[in-house]
Amino acid sequence: MNHKRVYRLYSQEGLAMRRRPPRRRVSCLKRVAPPPTESLNECWSMDFLSDQLYDGRRLRVLTIVDNHSRESLGIRVGQRMRGREVVEELHRISRRRKLPKVIRVDNGPEFVSKDLDMWAYWNSVKLDFIRPGKPTDNAIIEAFHSRFRQECLNEHWFLSLEDAQEKVETWRLEYNRKRPHSSLENMPPAEFAARCMAPASATLRPPPYTEAT
Numbered sequence: 001m002n003h004k005r006v007y008r009l010y011s012q013e014g015l016a017m018r019r020r021p022p023r024r025r026v027s028c029l030k031r032v033a034p035p036p037t038e039s040l041n042e043c044w045s046m047d048f049l050s051d052q053l054y055d056g057r058r059l060r061v062l063t064i065v066d067n068h069s070r071e072s073l074g075i076r077v078g079q080r081m082r083g084r085e086v087v088e089e090l091h092r093i094s095r096r097r098k099l100p101k102v103i104r105v106d107n108g109p110e111f112v113s114k115d116l117d118m119w120a121y122w123n124s125v126k127l128d129f130i131r132p133g134k135p136t137d138n139a140i141i142e143a144f145h146s147r148f149r150q151e152c153l154n155e156h157w158f159l160s161l162e163d164a165q166e167k168v169e170t171w172r173l174e175y176n177r178k179r180p181h182s183s184l185e186n187m188p189p190a191e192f193a194a195r196c197m198a199p200a201s202a203t204l205r206p207p208p209y210t211e212a213t
Contacts, residue, residue: 037068040196043128044073044100045141048081048108049149053158061168062089063148067104067140069193070181072172073097075148077165083113090119104128104138147175 037043049061062076062085076089090099103120105111107129120127130137152171158164176190184192 040066040068040193041098041100043067043102043104045104045138046086046111047106047138047141047145048110049145049153051153051158051164053160053164059158059161059164061153062086063141063144064089064093065141065144066100066189066193069189069196070140070144070184071176071189071193072144072148075168075172077161077168079161081110083110083115086110086113087115087119094123099123099125102126102128104130104141106130106135106138107132 045065045067047063049063050058051061052058057079059077059079060081062081064073065071066073074089074093076085078085103125105127110116111127135142152168156167158167177188179188180186181189
């Protein structure tokens with residue numbers, strides 16, 4: 001009896017090995033073709049970017065975007081990011097914004113952590129994990145990253161974490177309030193979000209939405 005005979009008999013009987021369950025836990029969502037969003041807070045996207053300070057120290061940047069309005073809901077800068085920091089940023093955003101039904105993320109260690117999994121479970125938020133090695137599954141935040149890096153990260157010289165956070169937040173507010181999007185009828189994300197939240201009797205272009213800082 002050798003491995004070739006075992007494999008032949010195994011195949012003839014139609015047997016199959018049980019696959020190991022993925023690391024994702026109770027709040028994961030199985031991969032299906034993502035439908036287009038129809039309202040605010042239906043689906044958010046999260047991801048990380050890397051950069052460095054003037055002295056070469058590495059820093060990580062957490063970005064969170066609403067997939068419907070393209071709003072940048074929050075950008076957090078830190079040298080070390082764990083699931084705990086991701087939860088803290090989501091909790092901070094939830095003070096001024098209704099939590100989404102789904103958050104689309106990759107398979108990074110921060111997003112498969114127990115801290116984020118438990119937060120999602122207790123807040124009834126599904127974590128939609130993209131396929132490994134397929135960033136196009138999260139195309140909206142990838143497009144946001146391209147603009148963010150080109151217009152902010154590549155244009156500034158960060159002296160400290162506090163300096164980086166201040167400059168990043170200034171860019172984020174300008175992006176939300178003043179940058180028109182062709183996919184949003186040439187409106188800035190904040191104005192488009194205000195129109196989505198306005199009652200049906202409101203005008204088509206309400207006054208600019210003011211985000212609390």
